[in-house]
Amino acid sequence: MVQGLASVAVQDSRRVIADDVYAMSEAAASTRWGTLRIARDRALTLAGTYGPGNALGYVGTEVVIIDADLTAGAIRLVNKIVGLGGELLTILIGDDGDAELVETVTSYVARNYHGVEVEVYQGGQPAEVFQIGFE
Numbered sequence: 001m002v003q004g005l006a007s008v009a010v011q012d013s014r015r016v017i018a019d020d021v022y023a024m025s026e027a028a029a030s031t032r033w034g035t036l037r038i039a040r041d042r043a044l045t046l047a048g049t050y051g052p053g054n055a056l057g058y059v060g061t062e063v064v065i066i067d068a069d070l071t072a073g074a075i076r077l078v079n080k081i082v083g084l085g086g087e088l089l090t091i092l093i094g095d096d097g098d099a100e101l102v103e104t105v106t107s108y109v110a111r112n113y114h115g116v117e118v119e120v121y122q123g124g125q126p127a128e129v130f131q132i133g134f135e
Contacts, residue, residue: 034059034081036074036129038096055129070129074105078132082113086134089113091120094128102130 035058042051045063050056055073057065059080067073082089089109093102106118125131 032059032081032084032086032135033131033133034077035131036070036077037127038070038129040127071101071104074101074129075108078105078109081132081134082109082116084134087116088135089116089118090133090135091118092123092125092131092133093120094123094125094130096127097129105130 037056037058039050039052039054039056042049045066047063048066050063050066053068055065055067055070056063057067057073057077057080059077064080065073065076067076078089091102091105093099102120106120109116109118123131
């Protein structure tokens with residue numbers, strides 16, 4: 001979803017359609033994205049074993065973070081995504097998200113990543129705390 005938003009943000013109907021499609025595709029492809037979820041079961045991944053209630057941080061489709069604490073997992077995920085540089089972090093709050101956690105994350109980004117703008121939207125995606133995109 002965050003890649004789609006990045007694509008729409010650069011759409012310009014004044015451009016030739018082929019150029020516009022190219023620009024939109026480039027924006028989507030260059031967006032790094034991740035997802036924070038709460039584990040509902042027990043499983044083994046390349047990042048380790050997790051159990052119910054653990055925070056799971058995905059980059060793309062791979063679990064890269066397992067944390068017993070949801071806030072700590074959220075911050076670790078943000079560091080992985082934002083640490084490579086960029087200027088706009090988009091957060092889409094999912095069905096499992098809460099305003100306090102998102103406020104904690106946005107405050108953390110403001111304190112630690114100067115010049116990064118944060119946009120927050122209700123995404124309503126099922127079984128996700130939030131999805132983030134960084135461009």
